[in-house]
Amino acid sequence: MKRNNIIFLTVCVLVISIFYAGFSNAADKGRNYYEQTGQVLWDIQTEEKVIALTFDDGPDPRYTPEILDLLEKYDAKATFFVLGRSAEKYPKIIERAYDEGHELANHTYSHPFKAKGHKLEEELRKTNEIIRGITGFAPVLFRPVGGIYTDEMINTAQKNGFKVVIWSWHLDTQDWKSPGVRRIVRKVLNGTTPGDVILFHDGGGNRTQTIKALEQILPVLQKQGYKFVTISELMGDISPRIKK
Numbered sequence: 001m002k003r004n005n006i007i008f009l010t011v012c013v014l015v016i017s018i019f020y021a022g023f024s025n026a027a028d029k030g031r032n033y034y035e036q037t038g039q040v041l042w043d044i045q046t047e048e049k050v051i052a053l054t055f056d057d058g059p060d061p062r063y064t065p066e067i068l069d070l071l072e073k074y075d076a077k078a079t080f081f082v083l084g085r086s087a088e089k090y091p092k093i094i095e096r097a098y099d100e101g102h103e104l105a106n107h108t109y110s111h112p113f114k115a116k117g118h119k120l121e122e123e124l125r126k127t128n129e130i131i132r133g134i135t136g137f138a139p140v141l142f143r144p145v146g147g148i149y150t151d152e153m154i155n156t157a158q159k160n161g162f163k164v165v166i167w168s169w170h171l172d173t174q175d176w177k178s179p180g181v182r183r184i185v186r187k188v189l190n191g192t193t194p195g196d197v198i199l200f201h202d203g204g205g206n207r208t209q210t211i212k213a214l215e216q217i218l219p220v221l222q223k224q225g226y227k228f229v230t231i232s233e234l235m236g237d238i239s240p241r242i243k244k
């Protein structure tokens with residue numbers, strides 16, 4: 001009887017681990033795999049003091065222009081992962097960001113979590129069309145909503161000409177939760193190393209803390225010798241711009 005129980009338990013554990021192994025493989029081949037194929041970027045290895053500031057969920061009529069002013073003051077270029085529906089509403093802000101040398105990137109049209117297949121293609125296509133209509137530039141980078149992806153989503157993105165961009169795991173500022181200016185500042189200043197990709201949000205809620213934090217972060221990092229570049233520049237591709 002006891003032996004049967006042990007056998008039964010062993011079989012259960014085996015079945016569960018096989019299921020999980022299969023499931024996680026189906027959902028995500030992992031960072032190593034995708035860094036080797038070049039389909040996904042988290043950050044890069046470099047000795048050069050370059051970092052990429054990234055902003056999700058904009059443009060926002062109040063906060064994005066304030067962020068653009070700050071970036072200009074510190075000669076910083078950033079990457080904006082914009083929502084198509086907001087770009088549609090605020091084309092002037094998109095135009096300004098582009099004209100000032102920032103990189104525009106795709107963060108879907110309506111911010112759906114885990115959209116895949118045709119739905120994801122539609123979200124990507126619509127957003128790129130809007131951005132291209134405003135600037136003449138069609139984004140080549142896609143950041144999944146919440147940074148949550150599956151193998152299928154990555155393949156869909158690639159099939160449609162996009163590279164998937166996440167962020168440095170140690171530099172998610174969680175600014176969307178309004179954790180306090182000090183916390184955001186500390187996270188960035190304690191964590192930043194060359195080649196990092198930092199995650200901020202310029203839309204989707206009150207971003208006062210993000211702006212206050214940037215006012216402190218930018219001068220310090222600049223003094224430390226950091227250069228703020230776009231994601232395409234970080235990857236060594238300096239010609240992502242197609243003129244109108």
Ligand SMILES: [Zn+2]
Nearest residue numbers: 056057145146
């Ligand atoms: Zn988002």
